[in-house]
Amino acid sequence: MTLHELEIGRAAWVAAIAEDDPDLAAKLREIGFAENDEVEVMHAGPLGATGVCVRLNRTLIALRAGEAAAIRVRGARASG
Amino acid sequence: MTVRLALVGAPNAGKSTLFNGLTGGRAKVANYPGVTVETRAGRFRTPAGAEVELIDLPGVYGLSARSMDQRVALDVIAGKLDAEAPPDALLVVIDAAQLRTHLHTVLQIRALGRPMLVILNMIDLADRDGVKLDVAALETRLGVPVVTSRATRAPGREALLARLDAELPNLTAPARSSGSLDLKALQAESRDMASDVILFEPPMNRITRAVDGVVLNPLAGPFVLAAILFLMFQAVYAWANAPMDLIDAGAAALGDFARSTIGVDWLASLVADGIIAGVGSVVIFLPQIVILFTFILMLEASGYMARAAFLMDDLMLRVGLNGRAFIPLLSSFACAIPGMMSARTIESERDRLTTILIAPLMTCSARLPVYTLIVGAFIPRDQVGVFNLQGIVMFGLYLTGVVSAVTVAFVLKRTVTKGQAQPLIMELPTYKLPAVKDFAIELWRRAAAFLKRAGTIILGASVVLWFLASYPASATTLRESFAGRIGAVLEFVLAPIGFNLEISIALVPGMAAREVAIGALGTVYAVQASEENTAGLAATLQSAWSLPTALAFLAWYVFAPQCLATLATARREMNSWAWTGFMFGYLVALAYVAAGATYWVATWAGL
Numbered sequence: 118m119t120l121h122e123l124e125i126g127r128a129a130w131v132a133a134i135a136e137d138d139p140d141l142a143a144k145l146r147e148i149g150f151a152e153n154d155e156v157e158v159m160h161a162g163p164l165g166a167t168g169v170c171v172r173l174n175r176t177l178i179a180l181r182a183g184e185a186a187a188i189r190v191r192g193a194r195a196s197g
Numbered sequence: 198m199t200v201r202l203a204l205v206g207a208p209n210a211g212k213s214t215l216f217n218g219l220t221g222g223r224a225k226v227a228n229y230p231g232v233t234v235e236t237r238a239g240r241f242r243t244p245a246g247a248e249v250e251l252i253d254l255p256g257v258y259g260l261s262a263r264s265m266d267q268r269v270a271l272d273v274i275a276g277k278l279d280a281e282a283p284p285d286a287l288l289v290v291i292d293a294a295q296l297r298t299h300l301h302t303v304l305q306i307r308a309l310g311r312p313m314l315v316i317l318n319m320i321d322l323a324d325r326d327g328v329k330l331d332v333a334a335l336e337t338r339l340g341v342p343v344v345t346s347r348a349t350r351a352p353g354r355e356a357l358l359a360r361l362d363a364e365l366p367n368l369t370a371p372a373r374s375s376g377s378l379d380l381k382a383l384q385a386e387s388r389d390m391a392s393d394v395i396l397f398e399p400p401m402n403r404i405t406r407a408v409d410g411v412v413l414n415p416l417a418g419p420f421v422l423a424a425i426l427f428l429m430f431q432a433v434y435a436w437a438n439a440p441m442d443l444i445d446a447g448a449a450a451l452g453d454f455a456r457s458t459i460g461v462d463w464l465a466s467l468v469a470d471g472i473i474a475g476v477g478s479v480v481i482f483l484p485q486i487v488i489l490f491t492f493i494l495m496l497e498a499s500g501y502m503a504r505a506a507f508l509m510d511d512l513m514l515r516v517g518l519n520g521r522a523f524i525p526l527l528s529s530f531a532c533a534i535p536g537m538m539s540a541r542t543i544e545s546e547r548d549r550l551t552t553i554l555i556a557p558l559m560t561c562s563a564r565l566p567v568y569t570l571i572v573g574a575f576i577p578r579d580q581v582g583v584f585n586l587q588g589i590v591m592f593g594l595y596l597t598g599v600v601s602a603v604t605v606a607f608v609l610k611r612t613v614t615k616g617q618a619q620p621l622i623m624e625l626p627t628y629k630l631p632a633v634k635d636f637a638i639e640l641w642r643r644a645a646a647f648l649k650r651a652g653t654i655i656l657g658a659s660v661v662l663w664f665l666a667s668y669p670a671s672a673t674t675l676r677e678s679f680a681g682r683i684g685a686v687l688e689f690v691l692a693p694i695g696f697n698l699e700i701s702i703a704l705v706p707g708m709a710a711r712e713v714a715i716g717a718l719g720t721v722y723a724v725q726a727s728e729e730n731t732a733g734l735a736a737t738l739q740s741a742w743s744l745p746t747a748l749a750f751l752a753w754y755v756f757a758p759q760c761l762a763t764l765a766t767a768r769r770e771m772n773s774w775a776w777t778g779f780m781f782g783y784l785v786a787l788a789y790v791a792a793g794a795t796y797w798v799a800t801w802a803g804l
Contacts, residue, residue, distance in 0.1 A: 143380060144622050147259035149298035151384040159406075160413040166511030168520075170413055170625065175326075175401045176298040177409070177625040179507040179520075184620045 118193065120156060121169060121185035128157040128172075129190035141187055149173050150188055199240075199248040200365060201282075205274060205306055206290035207299050208256030209500075209626040211318040215290060215348035216253040217635050245362040252284060255542075259305050260378065265541040265549070274309065286312040286368045293323035293330065293345065294402070294627065296395060301380075301387035303339065308378055312368040313341050316357060320345040322402075322629065329397035338390045341371045349632040405500075405628045412501070418508050425501075429492040430595065433565070437484040444484075448477030449733075467663055470723035474734075475659025475716035476652070482566040482712065483647060486531075489562050490643040493531050498631035502527070503623060510621050516603050517610025519543065519619045522552045526602070529559035531643070534766045541770070547616040551609050553770055554780050557758055558602035560595045562647075563711040567754050568594055570715055574735035575747040590751075597755050601787065658706040658713050659720050666702070666724045675699070675725050694789060695749040695796030699741065704759070711759045745799035752795040756788035 123129055131154045136142050150156075154174055162168030167182040204212040220239030237253045254273055255266035262268035276283025289306050291299050296317070303315055317323075317332065336343040344360040347353025377383065400406075412421050452469040459465035496502045502524055510520025521543055529536030533556045540556070543549040560568075572587050572594075579586040610616075665680035672678040676685065676698060684702035691701050699721050707714030715734075722737045738747070758764060758781050768777040 141620060143259075143261060144263070144620065146380045146384060147261065147302075148622055148624060149258070149301070151301070151381075151388060153388065154298075160409065160418075161415050162511055163415045163419045163508055164511070166415075168507060168510050168621065170409070170507065172401055174295070174297045175328075175398065176295045177401070177405070177627075179503070179510075179621060179623045179625055181510070181621050184622055 118190060119186045120158070120171065120188040120190050121182045123156070123158050123190055123193060125158045125161060127193050127195060128155055129193040130154065131156055132189040132191040135187040135189065138187065141184060145184065145187060148178060149176060150178075156188070156190060199250050200286070201250045201252065201284045202286055202288050203252040203254055203273060203284035204290055205254055205270065205287045206256065207258050207292070207302050207624075209624060210256070210290040210292045210299070211348045212256065212290045213253055214632060214635055215316070215318060215346065215354075216251060217638060218348045218351070218354055219249075220251055243358050243362045243365070247362065247365055249361070251288075258299075258302055259380065260309070263544040274306075274311065283311070286314065288316055289313050290316045290318050292627075293317040293320045294326055294328050296328075296330065297388070297391045297398065300391050301384045304383045304387050304390075305378070305380070307339065307341065307371050308383070310370045312370050314360070314364060314368065315339060315341055315343040317343065317345045318348055321347045321353065322627065326402055327397065327399040328395070331394050331396055335390070335394040338393065339371070342368075349635070402627045408628055409504070409625075412504055413507070418504075422505055422508050425496070425505075429489070430592070432492065433485050433488050436488055440484040441481050444477070444481045445733075448473055448481070452477070463667075466667065466724070467660070471659050471663030471720055472656060474719040474723045475663070476656050477719075480648070482562075482569070483644065485565050485569070486562045486647050487640065487644055489531050489565075490640055493528060494636060494639050494643075495631060496527075498629075498636060500626040500628045503625045506623065507621075507625065514618060516606045517618070518548055518551060518606060519545070520621050521623065522548060525552050525556060526559055529556040529561060532561050532563070533557050533559065533760070533763045537763075537766050537770050543619075545616060545619045547610075547614040548619055550771060550776065551606050551614045553767055554609060554614075554776070555602040555606050557760075557763055557767075557780070557784060558598045558605065558756070560598045560755070561711075561760075563760065564754055566712040566715045568751065570735060571738070571747050571751055574738050575742075575744055594751060594755055597752075601756070605783070654709050655713050655716050658709055659716050662702075662706055662717050662720050663724065666721050675702075675721065680721070694753070694793035695743075695746045695800075696753075696792075697742070697746065700746075700750060707759050709759075709761050711754065711757075714759070744804045745796045748799050748804070749792040749796035753788045753792035756784050756791055758784040758788075 120129075120131075131150060131152055133152065134142050134145055134150060150173060155172075157172045158169050159172050159177065160170040162170075168179060169182065169185055170177060170179050171185065204216055206212055216237070216239060219241045221241075239251050239253075241249050241251060243249060252273065254270040257267050257270050260271060262271045274283065274287060287306065289303050291303060307313065315335075317330065317335075323330070332343055332345060342360060342364050344357050346357045411417055452473040455468045455473060456465050459468060496505070505527065506520040506523045508520075509523040513520050513522055522540070525536045525540040525543075528539055536556045536559065537553045540549050540552045543552060568591060572590050576587045576590045581589060662680060665683070666675060666678050668679060669677075672681070675681045680702045681698060683705060684698050687701040687704065688696065688698050691704075696704075699718060702721055703714045703717035706717045718738070719734050722734060722741070742750075764777060764781060767780055768774065771777060
């Protein structure tokens, strides 16, 4: 599944970052997304907006659904 | 010998605060990604007496330059900027509490093979959260000196300064770097390192989590944002009254004093009508400007501004822009100049251009004096439900600016600045209280800039205008004076939209800066009214202008690009005379049409 399909309040690990858009992949990696990092969707955007606010390790990152869909995750579980 | 050092690192790592702390200097401090848009240099001396020139660079997460400010940072590091040699060494700043996420930025910079020292900054906040780090292990693994720091306090910077003294003689290029720039490989290496170095890592900052639970709540979040903006504009009007009355009374007393003590008639008129009336009518707005900047600086430094950008992203996307454009646009409510400059963090050139083009439509603080004066003089203080009619008109003026900006952006993004929607990937910083000293430095810079304008441009314009309005000595009416003859030309163009001779005259110096027009009106009417002018400018205007003229004047001010400094900044930021001309042209056209429509509709409605 991808990060944007992850329910709010469930943590997971980054399995892979899709490379089909190399520029987007590089952007996601630069801000910090990497394989085996812990992620959790913390907040959805307001009023049906497509944005999500994601916890990456101890860092908060805002992105849109389209960008979040490029991050594959595994091992979804209830956040501790 | 001076050593040149550059601060490098991710946005929000606290580089600017460290810069201010070390140099006592004046880099802009803010907490949203990439606000340091200009490279600023300052100097300090280490405890052992080494002279250091410190350069503060825009934030970078890696080595690919996507936005204009990142390009500047990377060019300085690499020594590609024509005028400058590369810095002798890099001080790589990283947020100690976010080591796992950001360590790969250090590895990328290390791969450049430059001498460097790593600073684990904001160590106090990491400690408070309960993060435990093995600094010695990090130093061994990285092969470069690593030191912890708390940039906001002098004791927090001691270890850094001591280490600088110890390392300056032998700061050399890191030997261990493989030189590989493959991001994925560097990330794997950095995560491996982080596992060794991070002894204990608690969950995310609890306060940030709790505050965001409300502030980023899909339902409550937009209301919180609207409430903050409402409070900001409310404060500008409500809280500034007392100090403004004080300044007003002070200026009036000073004018009377000058008139009664200066024996020479023309000199008394120059000082009282020209200088004191002109400058005083502008300085009076200092309290409002200080309050406005207080809010904007607090929003930036606390970390809220990035949240606001996230909340606004969907709306901005519909216009064709990105949530990030909200930050420059909100700053433009204070002044379009820093607004346009902070647009440098926008990655898409077309989006940046669009943002710059609409920035002047945000009601900047220089328009406040004009709005306050005219609204105060012409709109009754009637209650409409729980609202005050003056407040509603004022809000309407701001809203007209915003709606016009959105409309213009919408049209531009579908015509001349067409382009792909840009992704939004933005770090939301941990909330923190702004450091008092930093905040004071930044607020003082803004207030000083305003006072400097009052003391130079506005003072100069007031004196020149006083002369033009008072001479030749044979002139018995304003129309016969030099100013009247110049204004008459403009009046020909402006009469159809309801502007009289005095307005036409005031708009000429008002081109230099918007609020100058108020000082100019003050001077023009003061000169006309001879010595006995105790009624104040507002009362004078009430008897001299019709309501449709006043409303047309307000409508003009929503749009008119009357600020040379803004035009100069736009020209520099867009690097194009054509775009600057386009901006000027469309704003003048909107101003003329809006003022004319307002005048004729108001006249027709019998106001």
